[in-house]
Amino acid sequence: MDVSILIKEIKTYRELSAEEYVLLQRAYSFSKDAHSAQKRKSGEPYFSHVFQTALIIAKWRLDLPTIIAGLFHDTVEDTEKTITDIKKEFGDEVAFLVDGVTKISHIKYRGNTDQVETLKKMILAIGEDIRVVFVKLADRLHNMKTLSAIPVQKQRRIALETWEIYAPLAMRLGMSNISGELEDLAFPFLYPDEYVWLKNHVQEQYASRQAYLTRIESILKQELEKNTIPFVRIDTRAKRLASLYKKLLRYDMNVEGIHDLVAMRIIVPTVADCYAVLGIIHQLWPPLPGRIKDYIALPKPNGYKSLHTTVFCLENKPTEFQIRTQEIHEEAENGIAAYWAYHQGKGTKQYQKGQTIFAKQRDMEWIAQLKNWQKECANSEEFVNSMRIDFFKDRIFVITPTGEAIDLPLGATPVDFAYAIHSDVGDHCVGARVNGRMVALDHLLQSGDVIEITTQKNKKPSTSWMEFIKSSKAKKKIKVALKRLGLRDDHIPKMTEFKITYHDRVGILNDITAAIARMKINIVNVQFSPKNKNLMLIVCEVNEKEKTEKLVLKIKDVKGVKDISWTLGKN
Numbered sequence: 001m002d003v004s005i006l007i008k009e010i011k012t013y014r015e016l017s018a019e020e021y022v023l024l025q026r027a028y029s030f031s032k033d034a035h036s037a038q039k040r041k042s043g044e045p046y047f048s049h050v051f052q053t054a055l056i057i058a059k060w061r062l063d064l065p066t067i068i069a070g071l072f073h074d075t076v077e078d079t080e081k082t083i084t085d086i087k088k089e090f091g092d093e094v095a096f097l098v099d100g101v102t103k104i105s106h107i108k109y110r111g112n113t114d115q116v117e118t119l120k121k122m123i124l125a126i127g128e129d130i131r132v133v134f135v136k137l138a139d140r141l142h143n144m145k146t147l148s149a150i151p152v153q154k155q156r157r158i159a160l161e162t163w164e165i166y167a168p169l170a171m172r173l174g175m176s177n178i179s180g181e182l183e184d185l186a187f188p189f190l191y192p193d194e195y196v197w198l199k200n201h202v203q204e205q206y207a208s209r210q211a212y213l214t215r216i217e218s219i220l221k222q223e224l225e226k227n228t229i230p231f232v233r234i235d236t237r238a239k240r241l242a243s244l245y246k247k248l249l250r251y252d253m254n255v256e257g258i259h260d261l262v263a264m265r266i267i268v269p270t271v272a273d274c275y276a277v278l279g280i281i282h283q284l285w286p287p288l289p290g291r292i293k294d295y296i297a298l299p300k301p302n303g304y305k306s307l308h309t310t311v312f313c314l315e316n317k318p319t320e321f322q323i324r325t326q327e328i329h330e331e332a333e334n335g336i337a338a339y340w341a342y343h344q345g346k347g348t349k350q351y352q353k354g355q356t357i358f359a360k361q362r363d364m365e366w367i368a369q370l371k372n373w374q375k376e377c378a379n380s381e382e383f384v385n386s387m388r389i390d391f392f393k394d395r396i397f398v399i400t401p402t403g404e405a406i407d408l409p410l411g412a413t414p415v416d417f418a419y420a421i422h423s424d425v426g427d428h429c430v431g432a433r434v435n436g437r438m439v440a441l442d443h444l445l446q447s448g449d450v451i452e453i454t455t456q457k458n459k460k461p462s463t464s465w466m467e468f469i470k471s472s473k474a475k476k477k478i479k480v481a482l483k484r485l486g487l488r489d490d491h492i493p494k495m496t497e498f499k500i501t502y503h504d505r506v507g508i509l510n511d512i513t514a515a516i517a518r519m520k521i522n523i524v525n526v527q528f529s530p531k532n533k534n535l536m537l538i539v540c541e542v543n544e545k546e547k548t549e550k551l552v553l554k555i556k557d558v559k560g561v562k563d564i565s566w567t568l569g570k571n
Contacts (some may be wrong), residue, residue: 001051003028009058010067020064027090031071034079042149049142050074054137057559066131069097073135077104100132100357101139103448108403111265133169137178140166144185157190177333183242191245198241198248203259206238209262216313225285229276232267232326235460238407240262245264258462263320267329271296274307274323281321285311288318295354296328304332396447411470412445418453419474427475427481428455430513431526438528454509454526460485460519464495494543495524501563508560509536516540516553519547534562 003025010016016024031050038046054070066317068090076098083102087095104423163186170179181251213236224231230325239247268276274296291310299305306324313319324332398406398417408421414432418425423557431454445451462482469475502508509526516523520526522541529535543546548566555564 001045001048006051006055006058006067009055009418010064013061016064023090024064024068027071027094028069030081030089031075033292034075035079038078040146040149041151042146046074046078049146052142053135053138056141057134059136060134062131062134065097066134067132068094069101070133070138072098072141073101074105077105085527097129097132097135098287100129100448101135104132104136106399106403106448106450107405108157109165110403131172137166137170137175137182141178141182141185144182147185147189155189159186162186163190174331175333176304180240180243184240187242187245194245195241196474198245198290202241202244205261210236210238212314212317213262213264213319219284219314220264220266220281223280224277226278227276228552229273229280230269230276231273232269234264234266234304237263237265237322259493263322265324265329267324267326269325271328272323274325277323278307278309281309281311281323284461285313287311287321291320296324306332382457396445396449398445398447398451399450401452408445409470413443413468413470414439414441414445414451414453415465415469416471416474417451418443419469419477420471423477423481425455426477427461428457428459429457430459430523431509432453438526441465443527443529455512456510456513456517456523458520460522461514462522464541495539496542496548496557496566498538498540498564498566500551501532501537502534502536503560503561503562504534506561508558511558512538512555512561514534515558516551519551519554521547522550 006028007016007021007024025548026052032047035045035050040046040049050071050073053073054067057067064170072086072090072094075086076083078552083095083099086098140162143158147158162182167179167182167186170176172183191445217234217236221231221234244261268274268277278292288310291308293306293308296305296307305328306322308320309320310318310320332388389516395411396408397414398408399404400421406417408416408420414434415426415429417432418429429441432441432443433452433454434445434449436445436450463482465473465478469478475484500512513523516538524539524541525537526539527537529537540551542551552564552566555561
């Protein structure tokens with residue numbers, strides 16, 4: 001795990017300046033020191049994981065800030081180091097990437113299929129910069145390679161999350177090789193019996209088909225050379241076990257019906273050469289009707305390109321060929337990472353916060369748009385700017401304390417979040433914690449926030465909430481509740497703000513809100529002063545002086561309350 005291994009990998013695609021070399025050395029030492037006391041479940045030093053994550057990122061040929069973010073991706077969550085420390089030592093760009101990965105780490109998937117698409121969108125939205133997603137995928141790839149070392153009860157949850165969230169996300173980004181590897185790593189943990197069956201039934205088939213393709217390769221090479229058609233290389237690709245299993249389910253588990261168990265791949269210099277090779281193959285062997293796929297002229301939605309054909313080959317056996325250029329091959333293997341690698345090799349880029357970086361695209365359109373930018377961008381800095389994911393700008397994705405993702409409109413507040421959980425949570429909401437800190441109920445939430453709602457049994461919805469909520473669901477639920485209470489949603493009663501100084505203790509907030517509820521007074525908002533940790537601000541729907549004075553006496557009786565003042569009749 002020496003830094004020289006990382007440097008050697010980076011030097012396969014770019015040179016490091018003297019400043020970058022020193023920066024990488026410092027980052028390596030910073031991460032190693034931060035994780036020095038930690039061990040993995042396998043007994044290995046924890047640093048081995050972050051180092052391998054950074055090495056995977058380097059193998060994808062990504063830029064130096066992303067590699068360094070790989071070294072730091074668990075630092076904030078698992079050590080005493082903070083984002084502020086990273087920003088101070090390594091700058092805003094690295095800190096920004098690490099913060100994005102840290103937010104994503106709060107997400108936990110527990111098999112709720114309704115959450116799958118929300119979680120994928122959330123990971124992209126939280127990331128903002130596509131490099132954050134690259135780091136998370138590299139982190140997950142190495143974790144899956146060492147999954148057997150963790151407790152069995154966690155293995156299935158992580159494997160399921162990988163199978164249903166991260167592998168499809170990688171495929172969505174066009175990173176088919178990484179997607180396939182993630183599925184293969186998750187497969188034996190999710191389907192152990194099927195995995196054993198497949199290994200037993202396919203091993204001999206793989207070997208015999210590999211030998212068969214070796215004979216075909218010799219014939220094809222001779223024919224290409226005779227027709228002076230250049231090729232970079234010809235190799236074979238065995239179908240991945242997980243992919244094979246999913247395909248076998250459609251073929252009644254009949255391995256003989258799978259024609260691409262082992263396929264031949266021909267890499268050529270140009271697109272024109274691709275079609276020339278296709279013609280030669282069809283001259284040698286007749287194609288199966290309907291099995292010619294031109295993904296170069298019509299790429300798949302995730303950007304995948306290649307020519308595919310299945311022909312009746314030697315001994316009349318159906319055999320699949322894939323034909324592509326070297327550039328198309330790299331794109332097919334690593335998707336958007338390949339585009340990033342192509343441009344980052346043109347020079348060092350600087351992250352510029354605040355720029356509009358990604359077009360207003362939806363779903364898979366953004367990958368096609370990205371390819372167009374790759375061709376149009378005049379320099380590498382423009383391309384970096386294009387990597388910001390901005391097409392979710394009208395949505396935010398926040399997290400419950402249990403790791404569930406909630407999709408809300410931009411500008412949403414804790415009240416919107418509460419109603420998204422359940423109407424009872426919304427109706428009885430009195431306060432909220434965002435990332436562990438008490439906030440006002442009209443606080444604007446951001447993607448990646450972890451939110452916990454405080455409720456009170458006798459609490460009722462406030463008409464004033466209608467002034468700041470954003471979600472249609474919250475508006476509908478509040479109107480129903482207000483109608484039930486005999487109030488109009490356009491009726492805004494007078495508010496009184498109470499400033500309460502207190503001695504901190506467990507349960508004091510619950511005791512104070514309970515005292516208010518017993519007087520049948522509605523709480524509108526609860527928050528803690530950011531400047532004075534022992535000052536609580538509570539806004540209530542009460543404008544009668546006599547009732548307010550009685551309430552003050554009740555609050556003063558609560559253990560721990562030192563002093564209280566109020567402003568009567570606040571609008």
